[in-house]
Amino acid sequence: MFNLSVLLKGKIGNLFLNFEHHFKSDGITILYGPNGSGKTTIISALGGFINNLETKIFFNGNALHEIDKYPPNKRPFGIMFQNPILFEHLSVEENLDFVVKRNQLKTQNKSLISKEYLINQLELNSLLKRSSENLSGGEKLRVVLARTILKQPNYLLLDEPLSDLDIKYKAKLLVFLKDFNKKFKTPILYITHSIEEISQIGDQIVLIKDGKKIDSGSVSNILNRSSFVDLTGKFESSSILEGIVSRHDQNLHMTTLDLNGQKLIVPGLPGNLNDIVRVRIRSRDVLISSSHIKTRITENELQGLISSIKIENNTAFSELVIVLKNLKNNRKKQKLRARITTYNLKKCKLSINDNVFIYISSVSIDRQAYQSK
Amino acid sequence: MNIFQHLGSDFTAILITLKLAIVTCFFLALIGTPLAYFLAFKSKKTKPFIETIVTLPLVLPPTVIGFYLIIFFSPETVLGKTFILLTGEQLIFSFYGLVLASIIYSLPFWVQPLQASFEKIGRDTIRTSYSLGAGPLDTFLNVIIPLCKKGFFTSFIISFAHTLGEFGIVLMVGGGIHGKTKVIAISIYDHVEQLSFGKAHILAGGMLILSFIILLTLFYFNKRTVVRVK
Numbered sequence: 001m002f003n004l005s006v007l008l009k010g011k012i013g014n015l016f017l018n019f020e021h022h023f024k025s026d027g028i029t030i031l032y033g034p035n036g037s038g039k040t041t042i043i044s045a046l047g048g049f050i051n052n053l054e055t056k057i058f059f060n061g062n063a064l065h066e067i068d069k070y071p072p073n074k075r076p077f078g079i080m081f082q083n084p085i086l087f088e089h090l091s092v093e094e095n096l097d098f099v100v101k102r103n104q105l106k107t108q109n110k111s112l113i114s115k116e117y118l119i120n121q122l123e124l125n126s127l128l129k130r131s132s133e134n135l136s137g138g139e140k141l142r143v144v145l146a147r148t149i150l151k152q153p154n155y156l157l158l159d160e161p162l163s164d165l166d167i168k169y170k171a172k173l174l175v176f177l178k179d180f181n182k183k184f185k186t187p188i189l190y191i192t193h194s195i196e197e198i199s200q201i202g203d204q205i206v207l208i209k210d211g212k213k214i215d216s217g218s219v220s221n222i223l224n225r226s227s228f229v230d231l232t233g234k235f236e237s238s239s240i241l242e243g244i245v246s247r248h249d250q251n252l253h254m255t256t257l258d259l260n261g262q263k264l265i266v267p268g269l270p271g272n273l274n275d276i277v278r279v280r281i282r283s284r285d286v287l288i289s290s291s292h293i294k295t296r297i298t299e300n301e302l303q304g305l306i307s308s309i310k311i312e313n314n315t316a317f318s319e320l321v322i323v324l325k326n327l328k329n330n331r332k333k334q335k336l337r338a339r340i341t342t343y344n345l346k347k348c349k350l351s352i353n354d355n356v357f358i359y360i361s362s363v364s365i366d367r368q369a370y371q372s373k
Numbered sequence: 374m375n376i377f378q379h380l381g382s383d384f385t386a387i388l389i390t391l392k393l394a395i396v397t398c399f400f401l402a403l404i405g406t407p408l409a410y411f412l413a414f415k416s417k418k419t420k421p422f423i424e425t426i427v428t429l430p431l432v433l434p435p436t437v438i439g440f441y442l443i444i445f446f447s448p449e450t451v452l453g454k455t456f457i458l459l460t461g462e463q464l465i466f467s468f469y470g471l472v473l474a475s476i477i478y479s480l481p482f483w484v485q486p487l488q489a490s491f492e493k494i495g496r497d498t499i500r501t502s503y504s505l506g507a508g509p510l511d512t513f514l515n516v517i518i519p520l521c522k523k524g525f526f527t528s529f530i531i532s533f534a535h536t537l538g539e540f541g542i543v544l545m546v547g548g549g550i551h552g553k554t555k556v557i558a559i560s561i562y563d564h565v566e567q568l569s570f571g572k573a574h575i576l577a578g579g580m581l582i583l584s585f586i587i588l589l590t591l592f593y594f595n596k597r598t599v600v601r602v603k
Contacts, residue, residue, distance in 0.1 A: 044500075047500065047503075047504050048503075049500055049503075071503075071508070072500070072503035072504060073503045073504070073505075073506050073507055073508045073509075073511075073512075074506075075504070077504065078504070079500075079501075079504040081497055081500065081501060083497055085497050085498050085501045087498070087501075087502075087516055087520065088520065089516075089519040089520050089522075098505060098507075098515075099505045099506065102505065102506035102507055102511075103505075103506050147505065148505075151504075151505055151506060
């Protein structure tokens with residue numbers, strides 16, 4: 001197990017940083033916030049590259065901020081910087097060996113992450129002998145990721161690692177990171193701007209704005225909170241539903257999730273039977289009606305109760321929070337955000353504590369909306 | 374007439390010139406390299422000030438530097454006194470006085486290409502190396518030097534060639550003493566003054582060919598490196 005606490009205070013550029021957090025999860029912790037909010041600075045400070053801030057970093061009882069005792073090359077982190085860099089005078093394999101040579105002593109108490117495992121998982125075999133000068137962006141990124149992990153770090157720090165990848169490869173690497181994290185129990189701090197990435201691999205999330213921590217907690221909790229919506233902007237507002245896979249339709253490629261007794265049919269085959277699957281539903285994809293609609297306009301019809309309504313004064317929209325009906329009482333209540341026009345809200349005469357029918361088209365749920373647990 | 378008869382006394386001048394260039398480059402590597410590193414990565418507030426001092430020899434007339442060095446090297450100064458104490462010889466008009474003058478005069482030629490090269494690989498490369506567990510010396514030897522090969526090569530070639538071609542400062546600080554501080558450039562000057570154009574031709578032609586070859590080597594290899602990168 002591990003224990004990482006961070007305190008950063010001071011002015012850096014135009015930013016006044018005042019960040020304090022205790023990282024507890026050995027899963028994947030997302031660091032999320034707008035550009036210039038201090039995310040990269042936090043990773044740099046953990047790496048020991050920032051000296052003009054008041055810094056307190058404790059890792060497993062070691063005071064890492066004592067820079068003389070823990071210079072950047074003696075810290076337990078594996079860092080992937082925003083601009084991943086390969087040493088161009090070395091071949092791909094020599095780049096990997098660079099870190100193996102320098103970290104052979106550390107691997108005693110941990111299950112060793114082998115070079116072969118990474119070469120396999122990240123499909124590096126055909127690259128090994130190549131010069132690192134003329135790799136494509138995606139190839140370079142995989143090599144850098146492998147090299148970072150080969151350090152056998154106690155904590156992995158990734159600064160927007162996948163931002164330049166195409167969607168297909170991104171999905172693969174996200175699955176890899178999730179599996180890696182589970183298999184080796186190496187916690188990951190992951191900076192990203194992508195809500196898809198958050199909901200796919202995040203366990204915990206820390207929200208940061210203007211150098212200060214705004215909120216933190218588990219991803220499924222935070223994504224439904226207004227503190228998160230404030231950061232992302234209303235258009236990206238969404239909520240996470242958790243369901244158990246109850247049926248697969250192999251022919252039509254559809255999966256039925258059990259949401260406390262209600263059904264949500266989603267495309268594709270996320271998870272195995274009885275797996276818990278998280279689905280991100282964008283608020284603007286949620287349709288609401290106060291009465292039952294007979295025509296099967298969408299695959300999904302859920303029932304719930306409006307628990308709050310927020311009318312935005314200077315836009316056309318309103319944000320509703322709906323508590324889904326629990327047909328099985330033993331599980332916690334799930335909340336769904338909906339974003340509709342205020343025009344529609346008034347026309348349908350919706351108000352707090354109304355029972356409503358919720359319609360969600362499966363088409364609006366794409367593969368990136370899933371997160372396996 | 375036989376060319377070697379002509380060369381006779383000029384041969385010493387050629388040896389002195391080559392020795393001066395090699396020794397100067399050795400010390401430039403020791404002094405100029407850390408300075409280039411410092412300018413590329415460490416300094417912030419002091420950078421313009423240090424850069425100005427390092428670049429001054431590029432713009433000042435050699436006679437101005439020569440004049441101040443004569444004063445600075447004279448036996449009355451601390452430096453001059455110390456040197457006499459250590460070697461029993463005056464610093465001014467000595468070979469080591471020439472070396473010291475050449476180091477100062479060629480410093481920008483060592484520092485600037487190397488600094489540019491360091492800046493090109495950037496701070497992120499160094500941070501990456503540290504974060505992978507390599508310490509500062511390890512990083513310098515196994516990451517920075519191999520990545521900046523081209524920069525080191527350029528610095529060496531340009532500084533070497535520039536030291537070969539010094540005239541003004543060398544004449545003022547060294548006095549052009551035969552067998553001691555008289556380099557090729559001064560020999561040529563003397564030959565021309567004595568109207569022995571034949572001797573001047575040999576040395577001048579030699580310098581021209583040597584400089585041409587040195588620069589051609591530099592641009593040939595640098596061009597190849599560029600092509601390989603693309």
